Amino acid sequence: MKVMKDLYYTKDHEWIKVEGDLAYVGIADYAQSSLGDIVYVELPEVDDEFEKEEAFGAVESVKAASDVFMPVGGKVVEVNEELIDDPALLNADPYENWMIKIEIADKAELDELMTSEEYEKFLAEEE
């Protein structure tokens, strides 16, 4: 299972890449692989605000569906429209293809997330 360095991860297999006050959010390789062929991605609207751990969207395969949760609270500033047209991008490269870009409400919440090393360990235990 591929884990990217320098990202933060959640136990629900979302990742977040921080750039100043902004951040990109997506799903980890483990999530796309366990879902299988992704057929649909549901995204929020720009300006929607979510709390940490609130569902902001969903990812569906033929036989499964999974909500995607906010790693930290924040406001949506951009959504990746490309995923709507081509949901398979998430299977192809889940780290390159982010889902939403957010403005982080409280950066302290990042401390509660896993680093890439911690996430790797978490995945090993999950197996």
Next chain:
Amino acid sequence: MRKYDKLIFELSRPGRRAYRLPELDVDDKDVKDLIPEEFLTDKELDFPEVSEVDVIRHYTNLSNKNYGVDTGFYPLGSCTMKYNPKINEDAARYDGFANLHPLQPEDCVQGALQLMYELDQALCEISGMDKMSLQPAAGAHGELTGIMVIKAYHEKNGDFKRDKIIVPDSAHGTNPATAAMAGYKIIEIKSNKHGLVDVEALKAVVGDDTAGLMLTNPNTLGIFEKEIKEIAKVVHDAGGQLYYDGANANAILGHARPGDMGFDVVHFNLHKTFSTPHGGGGPGAGPIGVKKHLAEFLPVPIVQKDGDRYYLDYNVPHSIGKVKDFFGHFGILVRAYTYILTMGRDGLKKASTMAVLNANYMANKLKEYYNLPIDTLFKHEFVLGGLKDPLSEVTTLDIAKRLLDLGYHPPTVYFPLIINQAIMVEPTETESKETLDEFIEAMIQIAKEAEENPKLLKEAPHNTIVSRPDETRAARNPVLKYEG
């Protein structure tokens, strides 16, 4: 049979007709003189133009692409695909039943009301409940109605804190979906290693916020919840109500009754337990029964009797209201009552006995070749856990697809979710020992093929008119109508 691959739209030829109406015998006014032009369409209706022969051949050809209980063995777990007796079909088509308008005056529909009343009474006796509503359209609709009744009960008691419904992790997907639709939060409890409700886990989650527990008994693993008395006590002591999902009622007819076990609400699937046809997905019927203390919340109308007069009673003081147009799926009720009359008290009990015998017989034979994660006395169905070899590349899906080649409808697969590679087999009582033996042989053959020639299974089915249609493509780029 020649290959047939047409849509009805592709048969259309301008000028063809499959109908003829009598000549209009009243003044033939221009419709524009009757209805203002702004409401009228100026477009032609884009429907096919075909002859009656076209229609009958087209749908006869389509029927040949289907597999039904009348075609062969259909051991689809949790669906009770028993034989659909033909007299049921005739009865539902009797002129006095089929051609009866629901709003005719009561004195014109006494026979229909009598049938509903007698069915109501029979279902009460079979379930051990006090009053039924025949209104729900399907099992899931029965669940929704039943949970609404429980909600109304708590609300009348001023008990608004109860916002949670408990369901075991082995439950049908409809249970949590129903509870959510009725506005509840769901608490899922894990099953213990015997596949039963973990009573300690249940005790840990009940409280003054518990509205109720939804339970299938026997459960979706085909196992009877032996601790039902304790389960009922835990739920009732906490102030909750106990809901019986009757999907598996075919296991216990005449042997045990949910009402005696402490359930407050039950639903039956008439299309499972009471032999009405599944119709390619419906219509079925999902009547619910309740104990006395919940009768005042049933949806209106309920069927009552006064002397020798039958009537629809709309005077139910705390009724949840209406859940369905008119009085339910009457045509299905006729079929189910026909079955109950035919089988009688002795035949219903015999049906369950044989459904249980058949399931145990098969489980015992198949466990030598397939995983049987929980090996116990089963009721009407059992769940295998894929092939014995954990390293085999052959999955449950491949096994199911190979069964198609061998002429069977596969069992339910990948459910319940708590069993890995689940294959859920429900033979029903209407299958002979030869049929069971032949199916067992087919399953054994597949287990051997999995070792010797896995590719054969990975690429199955080989003999069907289509093979493994691409579901990913269908979902990514939905084509939901003909655009030709």
Next chain:
Amino acid sequence: MRYPYIPSTHEEEQEMLKSIGLNSLDELFSDIPEEFRLKRDLNLPKSKSELEVRSYLTQLANKNCSTSEMTCFLGAGAYDHYIPSIINHIISRSEFYTSYTPYQPEISQGTLQYIFEFQTLICRLTGMDVANASLYDGGTAVAEAALMAAAHSRKDELLISKTVRPETRQILKTYAHCQNLKVIEVEMKDGVTDLEDLESKVSDNTAAVIVQSPNFFGIIEDLKATGEIAHKGKKAVFIASVDPISLAILKKPAELGVDVVVGEAQGMGIPLSFGGPYLGFIAAKNAFLRKLPGRIVGETVDKNGKRSYVLTLTAREQHIRREKATSNICSNQGLNVLAATVYMVTMGKEGLKEVALQSTKKAHYAFEKITASGKYKPLFNKPFFKEFAVTSDIDPETITAALKEENIIGGYHLGKDYPQYEKAVLYAVTEKRTKEEIDKLSSVLEGIK
């Protein structure tokens, strides 16, 4: 006792028991705690022969007065349209009616294809982008559409016109109560939705505006004007419940700004059958594609590239989403979908229009005839399709009884639901009624004192 539907012989029973190591059938139930084992026979009659059952049920059926023995002018949500013979022959093919939900597409292409044809026909009839494989009936279809609208808009006010069938409004209230949604009724004026009242009630909290056309009184609503007002609510979804047969001659809901179309298709090939099973349908604009309740069939190709059909977009549904499903519904009205599909293609392009035209012309003839002397007055003066209401000084019960004497099933008493129309009766006239029958209805009515 041996039973026709239970094939195993006594010897086979014993063999099977032996094979699992049990001595008696009773031991199969030893896992049920003793106190819950039923130690008596069920209090039901003993099993019967087919002949006995047939004779008993025939007696029950004969106690009813059927629409083939009497002339039916009753509608109010269920209609006596003609059902071509071909339909019963096709739905009686047991490859169709003894199959279940098409989980295994390889051996269910028949079911999947007719559902695909049904979805296509419903889209063509309504002008909408997508339709599902059906819902239980017209009433629950309104409720399902309303819940979908509330989930879509995240608003909680459902506006429904008082001209919508009363039973439909009751079902909506039952469903809405559970999810803490507010049902707000919109007043009516001269038999149609009061658009001023609607305008005063539409707001940014509106999840849905629901009307019916032709409405409960048979009157054609101004959907276009209603939709314009409905959409003043920022997120409001405009839902119309329609009579599918009327759409052969009326403007399509899609052209009139409707977002979601629902309705009852019983009139298209499904018997009255004392109220069910019938056939609800739902069709919508593309935006609702992944929010629709119930089954949907899609076209794809199999591994050899052959056109085939599958259940699709299943991630919306209860067996995958469980408590997050858009609805708990898991069946559809399968066999009734087939009946309506066969009806629509049998009537075809010209036939459905002719049914609609004959119904409306005969209804107007009946209306003229009944109101000619002035004894029965029109309740409203608005354009109608196949139903109309008249009022008089005569008690509706008296009218029903007098008509019954003459083998006529009279109309619906509007006073049951609308106390202000205590003496009004709603008559339905389909293409099945003849001039002679209508003339007789009119003359019996004229003769009532």
